Amino acid sequence: MSESELKMELSTLVKQRGIIKGRLTRFEQYVKELTSLKDIPALKYKELELKTSKIQSLISEFEDIQNKIDILHSDPDEQIQEREMLENKFINLIAISQELLDNSGVKKETDHNDQFSSNYSSHKHSGIKLPTIKLPTFDGNYLKWLEFKDTFLSVVDSNLEIPHINKFHYLRSALEGSAAVVIKSIEFSAKNYKVAWDLLCQRFENKDILVNNHLTALFNIEPLKRESYKSLRFIVDHVMKHLRALETLGLPTNKWDILIIFMISSMLDLHTARKWQEHKSKSSELVLLTDFFDFLRNRADILETSYFNNTHSDKVPDHKHKTNTHSKSFVAAVDKKVNNNECLVCKEIHPLYLCDKFKGMTVDERLGEITKFNLCKNCFRSGHNAYQCRLKAMCRTCKKKHNTLVHVTQTENSEQPSTSSxxxxxxxxxxxxxxxxxxxxxxxxxxxxxxxxxxxxxxxxxxxxxxxxxxxxxxxxxxxxxxxxxxxxxxxxxxxxxxxxxxxxxxxxxxxxxxxxxxxxxxxxxxxxxxxxxxxxxxxxxxxxxxxxxxxxxxxxxxxxxxxxxxxxxxxxxxxxxxxxxxxxxxxxxxxxxxxxxxxxxxxxxxxxxxxxESLERFWTIDDLPVTKTYSVEEQLCENNFIENFSRLPNGRFAVTMPFKESPEEALGNSYYIAKKCF
CATH class of the missing domain: 2.40.70.10 (Acid Proteases)
Known part of the structure; x- marks a missing residue:
């Protein structure tokens, strides 16, 4: 990908992040308006609950966009600040809205117009509060249509106690993107709810397109390059989800076992594929798809157990001198707020990578501080190492997975003032x-x-x-x-x-x-x-x-x-x-x-x-390009003007006078009287 294409893609991602920031800002204003009210209507609480669920689903979209920006952007430190600022804003707003909902005092009766309650009368007086059923969102993705349709029909459409105007409101709040455009032009009224729902079904209830999308998702699985318990479990869940969807659409998926097994086994890594062949050779009959999935699940369990055992052994360097102790964890609620942004070096409130004292250290001293506090060498946070770090940014000097502040230059002492080597x-x-x-x-x-x-x-x-x-x-x-x-x-x-x-x-x-x-x-x-x-x-x-x-x-x-x-x-x-x-x-x-x-x-x-x-100096002398810069007359005048007239403002910015080719008096001449006459 060329540099211009990278810049264009980065610009698009930044715009998408800006849209998310705008939606978050509007939600923040909405929450502030609610908190300023003394008596909040019950309908407002329901609106707040729906908006909060949409904001919660927006976090994963922001994470995906920010990860792509981290990879393409040249300044990872700036992106870390941006990520932390938005994450804190998400968490703060969701916490405020949850507190409002918890303190609302609105009783969610199981028999009065509540889409989130169970409509089984046996639970009506049981005294057990069932968990909330949140409305799903639909953005026009055909792969999510069946799930959205079944959930909306069971929770909202089939509930006869909910008025049609409320159903229409729930439908509009659950739609996003291209799905929301389908019913955007329909007037908001009770009689138009069925019209909107039928139009939405007509648009997305296209069996051919649904089948094609699910089959495409099945055949476009990325081959595994190395064995991983996460990848194996993803394949099992991914294939089963699309097979169930195709079965719902009326396709005979129960007769596809051999085809699916052949297709998926060809995408496994070499080691897992070899283990599967050994497992399959033990049986003389045709293997069923359920047996294949059981093999993949067992293989994933073995890999996960091995991974965590190795991780534990890395954390404990000497088992001979460790005593087996059983620890218990307790969570205590305290009023004092712990600030995670406190610098471990200078104890002030800022991230470690912005600490002037830390930046003033040598590379060896920085590495010593990181080792002392058991921090990640990539993001300067605790709880993991650089190999496990999820931050996509890398060293700007060598492109390896560590922060630029701890990059060890191989020729760090290449110029020694008192030695000749x-x-x-x-x-x-x-x-x-x-x-x-x-x-x-x-x-x-x-x-x-x-x-x-x-x-x-x-x-x-x-x-x-x-x-x-x-x-x-x-x-x-x-x-x-x-x-x-x-x-x-x-x-x-x-x-x-x-x-x-x-x-x-x-x-x-x-x-x-x-x-x-x-x-x-x-x-x-x-x-x-x-x-x-x-x-x-x-x-x-x-x-x-x-x-x-x-x-x-x-x-x-x-x-x-x-x-x-x-x-x-x-x-x-x-x-x-x-x-x-x-x-x-x-x-x-x-x-x-x-x-x-x-x-x-x-x-x-x-x-x-x-x-x-001496050999390096001769090499540099041969390969260096001429550094002498020749200026034109106008460029030299601009250079002299900058050297003579630039100054530093109290706020730290630079100021310099504008260079003119000739003085304004000579350039304008006697234009004053002409301008006065025109005026």
């Missing part, structure tokens, strides 16, 4: 994760202390500090030339800055001075995912060097082998096979070693540098 990250898949030794330490600067997170690494000959921490502390750069650092794959990196630090322990009086090389970033977040520590039996009488070792966080300092052995002690505590080891140190007990996550996959990062910056 480009960092490259490699990852491998592993079922377990390895914890590295981290510690929270205090950095002393001008008799003030600052808390930083350090990584202890014996594989490094030097110590390092991030550029952001150096700028935060205002450390003085040591004089001297650049240092060439050699890493994995024999890749070289030139570091031009270094500084001196004074580190202090949080749990004792230990202090040490360290010389650190300054780099933009030491590594990614450690650990790379949240660790479940419920089953780790850590001793209660020790003080950890990093109390939050299990939570993904940035690393500010790397302490290499030049100071490592001055910090660590000789005592070890082993927690068992495939469990971390506790190492005594001056900063507290370090936690490091393998840890079983019981998750399908996790990532292990290995950061190194390669000398590819």
């Amino acid at each position: 480009l960092p490259v990250s490699l990852s491998v898949v592993s079922s377990d994760q390895v914890l590295l030794s981290t510690a929270l330490i205090q950095v002393v600067k001008d008799k003030k202390t600052y808390t930083a997170r350090a990584l202890l690494d014996t594989g490094s000959q030097s110590s390092f500090i991030t550029e952001s921490l150096k700028e935060k502390l205002g450390l003085v750069i040591n004089p001297g030339g650049s240092v060439n650092v050699c890493g994995i794959n024999n890749s070289n990196c030139s570091i031009k800055q270094s500084c001196n630090l004074k580190l202090k322990s949080r749990c004792n009086s230990f202090e040490i001075k360290v010389k650190c090389l300054v780099v933009p970033r030491i590594t990614g977040i450690l650990p790379n995912s949240l660790i479940n520590t419920e089953y780790l039996k850590l001793p209660s009488n020790i003080e950890l060097a990093d109390p939050n070792y299990f939570f993904p966080s940035e690393v500010d300092i790397l302490l290499g082998a030049d100071v490592y052995w001055d910090i660590v002690g000789s005592n070890l505590i082993k927690l068992g096979n495939k469990n971390p080891v506790l190492q005594e140190s001056k900063f507290g007990w370090l936690v490091s070693g393998p840890i079983s996550t019981q998750q399908p996959t996790s990532q292990v990062y290995c950061n190194f540098t390669q000398e590819i910056k």
Whole structure:
């Protein structure tokens, strides 16, 4: 589909949504008028009940249109706001109307002109209030005609106690779209009710068209690409509904078993089709359609059970250390209203994706907040993950199912001010994760202390500090030339800055001075995912060097082998096979070693540098188009006028004077006297 066609389709969908908003606004005005009345007539309550049912049916239509807009629109955040605003408006109006109906005090007697009551006299004095039978709506869809006709005849038309003028009113309120146009020109009177009903039946009681529509619906079922319990149940319900309709129209559907089975089985996915062939081969007789439907229902039950078992196992990473508990849920009514729009980061009233504090974080910090509050990475809501998210919007950068605010750029650190090479990250898949030794330490600067997170690494000959921490502390750069650092794959990196630090322990009086090389970033977040520590039996009488070792966080300092052995002690505590080891140190007990996550996959990062910056720059130089813009004389005048005269208004908008080719005095000349004479 071309871009112009996409814009046209998006414009049509927005117009359809606007029509729904208009109907909702008119209903809102109608409800406000009712609430302003002191004494509401009983007929008004019946009108309100019918209008409320139509508004409730309008919600599904709005959901379908909004889902299509979410897919086509380039700004999903704007569409999320629009969706929430309209959904809240729907819910608010329906709640107000239901409260009015509940408090109406109008008795719905079973024997006085009530279309929603049962006309069986046995229930007349039983004291049991039967559920309300709502009138169906009909929009001209032939597939819904039989259902609408049977319901309307049984509830309204066959009820002799309802006056014809009321029946005509119920009929008009139940029709929509092309169906409403059929009787629109008929004068609203009691004697014209039969005329309107006969005209409607004459228009839609077309047996050939009804049969063709139901057969088309049967033969246009989409083939299944993969096995799904929802798809199998939809096929069973869809086929049975249309077969019953065709049977009502007088067709011998009870003799179509072989044809229907052949048609539906050819649309099944490969795995389900193979299971059906195995099931059918066990019987030497012809299989009936009821047997085929029983097979599909049983298959759907198995798939659903398997799906929810897998979902439950994903939520509980370690069953060995979980105790079976039985929980009960209670619902309590409170007067305090819970605001679902409260931001979890700054505690103000707005969605998370509009939070300035959240936007000001780095991508890693945002991911950490989302993991902390157990939110979906796509819509930033709780209760599901990105795979289960029903929001159709995707990342505008990579088109994958996550929000653009948490998109991790593969070349995020491609330009490093103090290095001459480009960092490259490699990852491998592993079922377990390895914890590295981290510690929270205090950095002393001008008799003030600052808390930083350090990584202890014996594989490094030097110590390092991030550029952001150096700028935060205002450390003085040591004089001297650049240092060439050699890493994995024999890749070289030139570091031009270094500084001196004074580190202090949080749990004792230990202090040490360290010389650190300054780099933009030491590594990614450690650990790379949240660790479940419920089953780790850590001793209660020790003080950890990093109390939050299990939570993904940035690393500010790397302490290499030049100071490592001055910090660590000789005592070890082993927690068992495939469990971390506790190492005594001056900063507290370090936690490091393998840890079983019981998750399908996790990532292990290995950061190194390669000398590819110059090659990329040559590639960009060759492929870049000329960026020099040549302006005409008039374009240059407009550009100069904007630069010289634009300003910012108090409301945030920009203002600029209109550019003229020549001054108004010269352009108009002596037209004043001519205009005055004409006047």
